[in-house]
Amino acid sequence: MKIATWNVNSVKARLANVTGWLGATSPDIVLFQEIKSETASFPTAAFEELGYHVQAVGQKSYNGVALLSKLPAEDIITRLPGEPEDKQARYVEATVGGIRVASLYLPNGNPVGTEKYPYKLRWMERLRLHAATLLESGMPVVLGGDYNVIPAPADVYDPVGWAEDALFRQETRLKFQEILALGYTEAFRALHPGLTRAYSFWDYQAGAWPRDMGLRIDHFLLSPQAADRLVACEIDKGPRGQEKASDHTPVVLDLRAPD
């Protein structure tokens, strides 16, 4: 079972790149972030033609997530619990093929010192509480998406320069570690300990892509029942080098079939 996560930075501006990659790669489940589309205007038909069921959760201009699946999605939720007044479209979760899977777009949090950073930390605490609840089900759980978290110095081209950024500062990394401490496995690092320059995002500015000035901020967190089935987790840098690329590139998880 292949599951891909990809911050596409506008699904409409990226439609040719995205459908081309899906046609070639054919993941069973696809998690999008930053669709930048209202739910009603999401290009559902283009993905149905590729054989996917489509769950899109959008808003005007910003944010937005989607979950595509070759098998039907059941028991869908479209909000992260815990702050009902939060209307930002950042979360969708469903059961597909016996796996509880989420597409999440964690707040960026910059600039630190504005309301954006405490919002990020509150959102992370809500995710921690919900992730704990999900473990109680005993189902395999896969939480994939753009976490806007650089977990460790090896995951950023310039750790000193990024020390106080909302994606890397100590408080952010500790909160991410608290989620892992519940019993979740970060799939890519578990399979590639010590690997450097394995990035999933390169800014559009200042030649970040040709200079390989990247960040690893797109992750899969796996419950123990999902981690037991972990086969592979790879970053596909191909799409980032294409014309009209997103600033993120897809990460692909592979889980073996249950015993």
Next chain:
DNA sequence: ATGGTTGTTGGACAA
């Protein structure tokens, strides 16, 4: 080098 780029939208904001 107080810069640079992309997307939504139709100016300013988010990343």
